[in-house]
Amino acid sequence: MRALDEGRAGARVPRIHFSFRSPFSWLGLLRLRELVPDLDDRVRFVPFWDPDPQTDAALAEQDAGFHYVQMSKAKHLYILQDTRRQAARLGVTMRWPIDDDPWWEVPHLAWLAAQRLGRGREFYDEVCAARWERGEDVCVPEAVRAIAGRLGLPAAIADATGDPDIRAEATRCLVAAYHDDIFGIPYFRVGPHRYWGLDRVESFAEALLARADPPAEPRPPVPAGAYDTDTAGGCG
Template identity: 55%
Template sequence: MSRRPAQPKLYFNLRSPFSWMALRQLEERFPEAPGFIEYIPYWDPDEQTRQALKERGAEFHYTQMSKAKHLYILQDTKRLSQRFGYRMAWPIDVDPWWEVPHLGWLAARRLGRERELYAALTAARWERGENICDPEVLRRAAEEAGVDPAPVLAAVDDPEIRAEGIGALERAYHDDVFGIPYFKLGRHRFWGLDRLDEFLAGLRELPGQDRPAAAADPAAGIPGELAGLVGALDHDSAGGCG
């Protein structure tokens, strides 16, 4: 008896510009992605979450980037957003509390409205440069998404949703996630925006229902003059951060 392939996974977050662009590219090229791929949030945990992870024997693999890499990413994301035709306003994060929007997303998922909230939050952050860790910004995003803001705002203090979020980060630990976006297809892992083509190619090889169409070239969406620049710093994968 053949074993059914494991559901493909996508680890994303609301902080990373590469995660934002990768998900947009993924869903533009494979609109069925949200119903076929498991989306799992991943973020910088606060002290409470870190302690809970430690108690489970898990850690947080991601390490903060250098100033040089951060400055490179500022330039790189500007080039890529212009290439893709995405409007982008770089937000300024001051003491961000990433549990607020990510646990809010989990609350929206319980209501079946996580896609709408995700779209509203990414528009607020990447198109208007707003602080999505601010409860008032989160409230407006929930209202824009047609989601009851009460459970979304209360998620950060909800023990059940906290536990669900800790479980997501524990899964990330066991899947060796160290940066975002991070795709997992069976035993294969793909890190970064520039690995989206390989992930889509892997999906096309799965048996069964229709899969995303092939890209025009191996670096679809990234012009040749940029392909050599992306990931040139720190020997990291292109288009990936935390």
């Protein structure tokens, strides 16, 4: 999974704005991977989440905000029912997680840390399995440490919320989403064309496949310091 990069060249790469909060984001990417097997080579992934006060303040400093509006109880109850329908249609089972005051920075900033280590796809899949298949609360550091352990990743990614460099990258992701007018998830962009929601997955896949094959791209460099990447102790 390729993360957000900056500059005009990066802006031309198709984007997927995803969220660990949204069941439709989870289901949408499951369907996309069926339609576009080399999806990770064709797009940039940009995480999207409800910002905590620290992120909110950082967005305000950059004259950015958050377009998403909290849903009503009626809409939430509809989504509970519709998600189960859509999951059954895709042949997957799910357990609706119980979130007690979720801190969404925890899994999303940990994804950014895993992505820097070249393990974003595996981390993404494991978080989705924990949240949507087992009903776990992935918004606590203990859950992320357990996920990291299963993947052989450094436990320190669970504490990415305390890393100023990761925090800055997270802010850039939400600033990009703000300027892209992202108001819901999943949200897809190919050039000037935008697609929102689970029912636009096929249209996005069609537009994506109509493009020329993407150029090969080296993995992003691993930052020094915060995350130990040697193989001792099972950390890969």
